[in-house]
Amino acid sequence: MENLPQLNLEPGQVHVWFTCPEDIQDPDLLASYHSLLTEEEKEKQARYIMPWHRHTSLVSRALVRCVLSRYAAVKPREWRFDKNNHGKPRLAEECLLLPLQFNLAHTHGMAACAVTLNGSVGVDVERWDRQRDFDRLAARYFSPYEANLLKEVPEYAKRRLFFNIWTLKESYIKARGVGLSMGLDLFSFEAAESGHPRIVLDPLLEDDPQAWAFRLLTPTEHHVAALAVERQPDSACKVQSRFIIPLIHEEVMA
Template identity: 40%
Template sequence: MFDPTLYPTLQDAVHLYIIQPSQHTDPKEVQGYLSLLSEQERERHQRYKFDKHKHQFVLTRALIRRTLSSYMDLSPKDWRFDQNEYGRPEIAESLGLPPLRFNVSHTDGYIVCALTKELDIGVDVEGTLRVKEPMSIADRFFSPHEIQCLHDLPEEQRRHRFFQYWTLGEAYIKAKGMGLALPLAQFTFHLSTPPITISFGPEIDDNPSDWQFEQLAISDAHLLAIALKRGGRKNLPIIYHTTFP
């Protein structure tokens, strides 16, 4: 599983793994993934009421562990994780490994995991059909500029634009490692012309030029966004993987 040639590539690229749970249902395969989980993860797995959610949880945790073990010479079973004060998982410092950053997201139908060498990264994937009234959510939580842009669009275009804003916002918040402690209304995405850019309200001390944003429709009903704090570097390419590592 470990490939010593992979880790150096993270210096100049983001690796993104995109998995469909429906393609990983063989009982022996799933049992093998379950065996990789820690005791605490297995306890969490048992607390899920529905089989679909249990399956998604096992694949998500196994994807993280197997992905990391592709870049570092450590067994998938041996990874340990800490959480920051807002609950974002990080590789435990006690492992004493070189810098490696990851972020994971899942929705009905997809699990994604993004990996970099040492840069702050966030990823979000959403099913674009799951929200009945997207404008009511936007009016409550988005920035004034984003709300106005949504209302200026024809009604048939609003749902897609809503999820563009939503996934980008979630990815940025996750890259910052602050969760919902960072309200969506305090920053604004600008999508009229590429590349995607961000601006900040006075509450946020951040530099828009430090950030790279990418967005991808991975199906007709799923949208994915990546936020990467690459500082003064040029934009990094995204390398996509669609098989379990």
């Protein structure tokens, strides 16, 4: 892995890296991941009570560090991070050799790290084969437009549409980096069943819908991921998905 040529990101290009934490169980490899973490990260990781949460946190830290090192001559353990006022992790100033932007998401069976240059990026990933009371959740978390849309779709299409909208909303919140301080009913997604969803924004949010591109991805048959990317002048948003086992293996996904 160490000898791989560095990757370039063109303006507007986004790479999304997926890994399956549960599939990574080799104790030596996990010890290598642990050795990449700062003392603060080790303490945070050890505080998780649930073993799967602790494991996902460890693999996620290795994911972010190894992925970032594919774009700059910085070793995985040398990256340093800080956070914005709402807790969104970003590169510490001393590591801003390139204007790299990244965002991380994790759920049962999957972690994802999106990387781009200059513009903000947000990613969310969810298992979409879970059964829930989708109409009730939509009434609580979605805009009235989205909740009505969901009510009208036939039962077989409801679950997928719900997770598409959920991950899209989460990706936008994460790209903006303001957490839940932003009202979830102040923005809606149209065409959320398609490859190119569009956002509709309440003027209260003081944001331009044209400034953002959204994509839905299907990293496995059980998972859906959504990406929010701040558009760059004169360049189309191009997304490439990659699968990685940090320090061991990587490949471009079809």
